[in-house]
Amino acid sequence: MDTTNKNEGRRDFLKKSTALAALTIASPALIKAGDNDEKIAAYFEKVPLELEINGQAYKLSVEPRVTLLDLLREQLGLTGTKKGCDHGQCGCCTVHVDGKRINSCLSLAVMSHGKKVTTIEGLAKGEELHPMQEAFMKHDGFQCGYCTPGQIMSAIGCIREGHANTAEDVREYMSGNICRCGAYPNIVDAIMEVKKGGKQL
Amino acid sequence: MDKNNLSETFFADDDRVDGLAKVTGKAKFTAEFKPAGLTHAVFVCSTIAKGAIKHMNIYEAKNAPGVIDIIYYLNCPAVPGYKPVDRIANPNARDFTGLKVFHNNMVVSNGQPIALVIADTYERAVHAASLVKVEYIKEKSETDFDKNKFNDKLLKPRPEYVRNQKDAWKNAEVFLEEEYTMPVETHNPMEMHATIAVWEGGKLTVYDKSQGPKNVQGELGRIFAIDEKNVQVITEFVGGAFGSSLRSWPHVHAAVIATKKLNRPVKVTLNREQMFTMVGYRPQCWQKIGIGASKDGKLTGIAHHAVSNTSSYEDFTEGISSVSQYLYDCPNVFTTYKILPLDINTPTWMRGPGPGTGCFALESALDELSYKLNIDPIELRLINNAEVHPQSKLPWTTKFLKECYALGKEKIGWHKRPTTPGSLKEDGMLVGYGMAVGVFGAGRNPATAKGILKNDGTLLLQSAVSDMGPGTSTAMVKIGSEQMGLEEKKVRFELGDTDFPTGPTQGGSGSATAVGSAVIAVCDAIKLSLKEIAIESIAGFKNVKPENIKYEAGKLIAANNVSIHFMDLLKETGKPEVQVSKSSSSFAQRDKYATNSFSVHFVKLHVHPVTGVIKLKHMVSAADAGKIISEKTARSQMVGGAVGGIGMAMTEESLIDHRYGRYINSNFVDYHVPVHADVPPMDIVFPNQPDYIISPTGAKGIGEIALVGVAPAILNAVYNATGKRVRDLPVTPDKLI
Numbered sequence: 001m002d003t004t005n006k007n008e009g010r011r012d013f014l015k016k017s018t019a020l021a022a023l024t025i026a027s028p029a030l031i032k033a034g035d036n037d038e039k040i041a042a043y044f045e046k047v048p049l050e051l052e053i054n055g056q057a058y059k060l061s062v063e064p065r066v067t068l069l070d071l072l073r074e075q076l077g078l079t080g081t082k083k084g085c086d087h088g089q090c091g092c093c094t095v096h097v098d099g100k101r102i103n104s105c106l107s108l109a110v111m112s113h114g115k116k117v118t119t120i121e122g123l124a125k126g127e128e129l130h131p132m133q134e135a136f137m138k139h140d141g142f143q144c145g146y147c148t149p150g151q152i153m154s155a156i157g158c159i160r161e162g163h164a165n166t167a168e169d170v171r172e173y174m175s176g177n178i179c180r181c182g183a184y185p186n187i188v189d190a191i192m193e194v195k196k197g198g199k200q201l
Numbered sequence: 202m203d204k205n206n207l208s209e210t211f212f213a214d215d216d217r218v219d220g221l222a223k224v225t226g227k228a229k230f231t232a233e234f235k236p237a238g239l240t241h242a243v244f245v246c247s248t249i250a251k252g253a254i255k256h257m258n259i260y261e262a263k264n265a266p267g268v269i270d271i272i273y274y275l276n277c278p279a280v281p282g283y284k285p286v287d288r289i290a291n292p293n294a295r296d297f298t299g300l301k302v303f304h305n306n307m308v309v310s311n312g313q314p315i316a317l318v319i320a321d322t323y324e325r326a327v328h329a330a331s332l333v334k335v336e337y338i339k340e341k342s343e344t345d346f347d348k349n350k351f352n353d354k355l356l357k358p359r360p361e362y363v364r365n366q367k368d369a370w371k372n373a374e375v376f377l378e379e380e381y382t383m384p385v386e387t388h389n390p391m392e393m394h395a396t397i398a399v400w401e402g403g404k405l406t407v408y409d410k411s412q413g414p415k416n417v418q419g420e421l422g423r424i425f426a427i428d429e430k431n432v433q434v435i436t437e438f439v440g441g442a443f444g445s446s447l448r449s450w451p452h453v454h455a456a457v458i459a460t461k462k463l464n465r466p467v468k469v470t471l472n473r474e475q476m477f478t479m480v481g482y483r484p485q486c487w488q489k490i491g492i493g494a495s496k497d498g499k500l501t502g503i504a505h506h507a508v509s510n511t512s513s514y515e516d517f518t519e520g521i522s523s524v525s526q527y528l529y530d531c532p533n534v535f536t537t538y539k540i541l542p543l544d545i546n547t548p549t550w551m552r553g554p555g556p557g558t559g560c561f562a563l564e565s566a567l568d569e570l571s572y573k574l575n576i577d578p579i580e581l582r583l584i585n586n587a588e589v590h591p592q593s594k595l596p597w598t599t600k601f602l603k604e605c606y607a608l609g610k611e612k613i614g615w616h617k618r619p620t621t622p623g624s625l626k627e628d629g630m631l632v633g634y635g636m637a638v639g640v641f642g643a644g645r646n647p648a649t650a651k652g653i654l655k656n657d658g659t660l661l662l663q664s665a666v667s668d669m670g671p672g673t674s675t676a677m678v679k680i681g682s683e684q685m686g687l688e689e690k691k692v693r694f695e696l697g698d699t700d701f702p703t704g705p706t707q708g709g710s711g712s713a714t715a716v717g718s719a720v721i722a723v724c725d726a727i728k729l730s731l732k733e734i735a736i737e738s739i740a741g742f743k744n745v746k747p748e749n750i751k752y753e754a755g756k757l758i759a760a761n762n763v764s765i766h767f768m769d770l771l772k773e774t775g776k777p778e779v780q781v782s783k784s785s786s787s788f789a790q791r792d793k794y795a796t797n798s799f800s801v802h803f804v805k806l807h808v809h810p811v812t813g814v815i816k817l818k819h820m821v822s823a824a825d826a827g828k829i830i831s832e833k834t835a836r837s838q839m840v841g842g843a844v845g846g847i848g849m850a851m852t853e854e855s856l857i858d859h860r861y862g863r864y865i866n867s868n869f870v871d872y873h874v875p876v877h878a879d880v881p882p883m884d885i886v887f888p889n890q891p892d893y894i895i896s897p898t899g900a901k902g903i904g905e906i907a908l909v910g911v912a913p914a915i916l917n918a919v920y921n922a923t924g925k926r927v928r929d930l931p932v933t934p935d936k937l938i
Contacts, residue, residue, distance in 0.1 A: 063324060065324055066324060070323060070324065073233070074241075074322070074323055077235070078226075079226070079229065079230075079233035080225070080226015080227070081226070082230075082391070082392070082440070083232075083393065084391045084392070084393070084473075084869075085393075085473045085868065085869050086472060086473065087473065087868060087869070087870075089473075089868060089869035089870050090391065090869050092391055119226065120224075120225065120226035121225070121226045123225075124225055129221075129224070129225070133224040133225065136220075136224050137216050137217070137220040137221070137224055138216070140215075140216075140217065140220075140833050140834065140836075140837045142220075142223055142224075143441070143670035143671065143672070143834075143837055143838070143841055144390070144391070144392070144438070144439060144440045144441040144669055144670030145219070145220075145222070145223030145224075145228050145438065145440070145670070146230060146390070146391040146392040146438075146440025146441060147391045147440075148223050148224060149224075149226045152224060167882075170877070171877040171878045171880070172877070172878050174877040175876040175877045175878045176876075177876075177877070178391065178869060178874055178876055179391070179844075180389055180390050180391050180441045180443070180874060181391075181441055181670045181837075181841045181844075182840055182841035182842070182843065182844025182845060182875070182880070183837060183840070183841065184840075184844060184875075184876075184877050184880040185840055185880060185882060185883050186837060186840065187877070188877065
């Protein structure tokens with residue numbers, strides 16, 4: 001019998017026991033909403049979040065359990081960052097936080113408070129593509145295109161870290177980004193070309 | 202064939218037409234559409250493999266924050282298409298055989314969707330799903346393939362094939378008999394399956410990750426008794442599929458059930474674990490091959506037996522042992538095939554279905570035979586090359602397999618291959634070379650396309666197909682551009698919408714020939730229309746017959762050298778555009794020709810003599826795929842197939858704990874798909890010889906032959922390096938020490 005109940009707790013506690021306390025500290029507007037303990041619980045469960053995404057400042061209120069990936073995709077409409085496993089195992093969700101590549105599915109949105117996030121949508125300058133985007137097109141570093149944003153973000157990180165000195169290095173340090181269509185040799189060619197181009201990324 | 206003419210000239214600029222959308226994050230995949238009022242739904246799945254749901258407590262989940270509804274067998278509206286069909290009223294109708302989602306309380310596999318939790322946010326749906334409590338009446342389940350593969354009580358035999366003598370191989374001068382096994386392989390495209398269904402005003406709109414939007418439209422129309430014209434399926438971009446989106450799975454039905462019940466848009470997304478239990482897989486397979494030849498290498502007999510698994514509720518078959526009927530010229534062939542129903546979900550076609558599995562065994566056996574005969578493996582294949590189809594005796598439309606051997610052999614450096622296994626070392630590593638052949642059916646399915654040629658010099662093409670990655674749009678733009686003499690950037694191909702003319706499901710390497718032929722038919726019809734307009738309206742063309750007008754680089758040229766560009770023609774006659782829809786039929790000459798595409802894969806690898814770790818060093822694939830329409834994307838498709846073959850050979854294996862009938866490695870950490878570090882430099886070569894008998898595109902198809910034959914090539918190279926013959930996939934290091 002499947003009776004696991006691991007996720008209950010905090011919210012129910014809030015709903016059942018703090019509604020009264022909430023009434024004493026909340027604004028009149030909230031007291032009105034207090035007719036519905038659900039809304040109070042929701043109010044308390046959201047936390048403020050300020051961050052910069054692709055150069056734009058955001059002031060948000062999010063549930064602490066929301067991942068950076070789901071915030072981008074579901075709440076901000078930045079669907080260029082992809083979900084391939086939700087467990088940090090495939091790299092589809094790679095973004096840059098303060099310039100470093102991370103798996104956004106393994107990062108709660110609130111952990112990026114005060115930080116600068118760059119997604120695939122923030123790479124090109126207007127019509128001018130980032131050199132890595134151009135190289136991926138030139139070398140056909142994708143087929144279906146689903147892992148591509150993660151590969152590109154990761155590739156830039158790989159060069160920045162100094163891990164793209166040889167093709168063998170690139171293969172090793174890009175191995176967290178899975179491509180099921182199997183565009184790997186083309187991706188390696190694209191990264192090596194950008195690396196040799198020597199531009200500051 | 203002129204050896205200097207192996208490659209035609211390709212377009213200088215071969216970038217994918219949808220590349221920009223893909224590298225900028227603008228390409229929109231199914232789960233990324235957001236119709237107003239969208240709700241989020243996730244499944245609760247069974248945790249037993251067989252039995253019934255005794256009780257499902259949804260109370261707590263239903264009252265969790267943000268939950269809109271929970272649909273399960275007790276409250277699921279009846280689905281009209283799940284009822285047995287009335288055979289008297291509709292003699293041609295067939296019962297729906299797939300999993301009838303939420304239809305009753307029966308459990309037929311572990312991971313079966315048993316409830317759908319719909320909430321206002323994704324997080325709330327996931328949380329609420331964890332609160333659903335289920336009690337089961339458990340029955341003994343059977344998921345163990347190995348234990349039951351010879352169980353005659355369970356096995357369902359398919360028709361046998363006998364050509365002359367069944368067991369001639371046993372009397373051959375040189376022969377062997379061996380068994381070959383492979384585990385369940387799971388497609389695992391990077392984009393997880395998702396469906397968004399919107400039921401509004403009697404119209405159903407479905408965003409679906411599908412290889413065949415028209416197929417989904419038809420099925421949903423039938424299952425939910427909605428007129429097909431009120432069902433629209435949109436599949437703009439597909440993040441890989443490899444066969445897993447060839448049919449509609451339970452989640453597609455569940456999304457429709459939910460949107461109809463709630464009158465709100467519903468998005469159902471699967472997680473990675475559910476990708477192992479809901480959208481098919483390549484079935485587990487046991488094969489036995491007996492093969493014999495005369496001392497000079499002429500095959501005298503092959504017996505090829507196969508057993509693969511299916512589910513308890515559907516019979517899934519693929520042409521596994523049948524590959525031995527036609528790949529080589531052999532007088533005596535006997536093949537059998539049986540399926541074993543197990544308490545797991547239904548398998549489906551996975552890239553290279555049938556021959557992918559069959560060639561693993563046949564091409565391994567042939568390699569083994571070559572060592573027994575002391576004949577080079579390529580030479581052995583050339584000795585037995587089938588000049589005509591061995592069963593039908595029909596000629597192939599085209600067959601450039603011999604050219605593939607020659608091209609690939611040179612590229613891999615076959616002359617360096619040690620004839621004695623385990624005798625060559627490089628940097629302390631054992632070195633091995635191996636090769637194997639791949640084959641798949643070629644042909645042409647019916648398709649329809651629409652073309653709109655505008656007076657601004659652009660051509661818009663449309664067909665209701667989808668593109669899971671091979672580059673269908675790119676290929677169609679190239680064909681349209683070549684046909685109409687237009688620059689590629691002036692041609693656009695739109696797909697992925699059932700409002701467009703009917704196109705085939707993308708599968709079996711058939712998109713280029715089918716849709717390409719329709720595009721050519723459209724372009725021919727547009728040219729004819731232009732000629733007719735000129736004859737009617739332009740002085741120099743009066744009384745000229747259409748067949749006496751040439752069309753070249755956008756210009757109509759009459760015999761008297763009067764010419765006019767179509768843009769001027771349309772402008773002068775006040776026509777903004779010419780619009781036509783045309784169909785192309787299926788390949789009709791099956792009684793005159795055999796139709797196949799072929800590939801030969803070559804591998805050079807290292808094996809660590811102590812640890813058994815394999816390091817691939819170089820791979821070469823040569824493919825007789827007909828005319829190569831787009832070199833860049835064709836090459837990528839071949840590379841991708843080879844990577845899939847690396848997975849089949851070395852890493853992939855879905856494992857079930859038979860006590861629970863449950864997958865134990867349903868994630869990317871434990872199910873190993875090849876990563877960057879596993880993949881060596883690759884070379885792809887094409888004879889590039891058009892096949893205009895199959896279709897006017899000249900193409901034969903690439904998708905399957907890119908993978909079929911790769912795994913045995915790797916295994917054969919492992920034997921060449923180590924002298925150890927592994928007949929049980931995948932070849933992990935433990936099998937070499």
